[in-house]
Amino acid sequence: MLQGDRALALGTMSGTSLDGVDAAVIETDGVQIYDFGATAYRAYSAAEQAVVKAHLGRWHSDDVAGAARIVEDVHLELMQSFQGIDIAGFHGQTLAHDPRGRGTHQCGDGQRLAQVLGYPVAWDFRSNDVAHGGQGAPLAPFYHFALAKWIGALAPVVFLNLGGVGNLTWVDPTREDPADPKALLAFDTGPANAPMNDLTMQRLGEAFDKDGTRASHGIAEENVLARFGMHPYFAQAAPKSLDRDAFGGLSADVGNLGDADALATLAAAVVLSVKAGLALCPEIPARVLVSGGGRHNKTIMAGLMQALPCAVQPVEAAGLDGDMLEAQAFAFLAVRAAKGLPLSSPETTGVRAPVSGGKIAAP
Incomplete structure (x- = not known):
């Protein structure tokens, strides 16, 4: 399907924070990163976001056509601005995730996108992993392994993504293959931006607490944090994954x-969950590189720097784009899916053995 080893791949991501769609181009053969290309972002309007949010928790049997159409249309608007693309990776919008029950549901039809765009689109990345006993998430770790090679890491490094939900990938860059049982460990850490964003929208009509400023003026409620720390999720072995509302x-x-104290408490909960996650890693990394919107929250970042026993930096410190890592990951995974290469392993999703996945929609 792909002409030659290298491909110019476009990846998209619409995450659990429901703010909008990221799109990013990379040049890759599905093993190495050769170059980074253009990026773009399209925010959901308030009306679009409201429709998609109203469908959270719904499955294929429910009426999700309206939400799916919005997701597809917004993606198409963004993706049509890119030229010379060989293949795209379309994640869709996660509406429900229950890997040990009903499965996982990312709405949006990759076949429609391929027909409009005129090139192959890889989509439905998570279902095959779930069908083979995996959690279906997180799926960025194999890309994080390639990133660790790209930045020239010589010692273990953690990539921490703070989106709606937090997740981390521990990488040993001395390994040659991401499917090596000792190369990776990845899992969701706990809630990240979603509870804070929901609170600021409900109380203040604001999409998020810019720079964590309101949280910085509050005092975290220790009793709430103590109850939070007793959640059974933290006692589960990794790998493991969460639904957006698992910590309702x-x-x-x-x-x-009050607003400030509530936000300070939610920010402290993020720090607590990441600290608990780091304790599950095979060894303490040389540094934690933070991506996602949470890296802009100065209250969270200050808390991580104080709580973790290693350096904590935004991924920009390593020359990477922290807003686009997940979109880039699905560009990378699209090429791997087209070549039948594994997208996940027992150490990243709990799947029984390394497994490929994704459907390839031809135009």
Whole structure:
């Protein structure tokens, strides 16, 4: 399907924070990164976001056509601005994720995108992993392995993504293959931006707490954090994954706090969950590189720097684009899917053996 080893791949990501769609181009053969290309972002309008959010938790049998059409249309608007693309990776929008029950549901039809765009589109990345006993998430770790090689890391490094949900990937860059059982460990750490964004929207009509400024003026409620730390998720072995609303009790617990104290408590919960996650890693990394919107929250970043026993930096410190790593990851995974290469392993999703995945929609 791909002409030659290298491909100019376009990846897209619409995450659990529901803010909009990221798109990014990389040149890759599905093993190495050769270059980074153009990027773009399209925010969801308030009306679009409201429709998609209203469908969270719904499955294929429910009426999700309206949400899917919005997701497809916004992606197409963004993707049509890129030229010379060989293949695209379309993640879709996660509406529900229950890998040990009903499975995983990312709405959006990759076949429609391929027909409009005129080139192959890889999509439905998670279902095959779930079908083979995996959690279906996180899926960026194999890309993180390639990034560790790209930045020339010589010692273990952690990539921490703070989107709606937090997830980390521990990488040993001395290994040659991401499917090596000792190369990676990856899992969701806990809630990240989603509870804070929901709170600021509900109370203040603001999409997020810019720079964590409101949180910086609050005092974290220790009793809430103590209950949060007792959540059974933290006692589970890695790898493991979460649904966006798995920690709904946390939002309820800060309901009676003032705005600043509630946000300070939610920010401290992010730090607590990442610290608990780091304790599950094979060894302490040389540094933690933070991507996603949470790296702009100075309250969270200050908390991580104080709580973790290693350097904590935004991924820009390594010359990377922290807003686009997940979109880039699905460009990388699209090429791997087209070549039948593994997208996940027992150490990243808990799947029984390294497995490929994704559907390839031809135009």
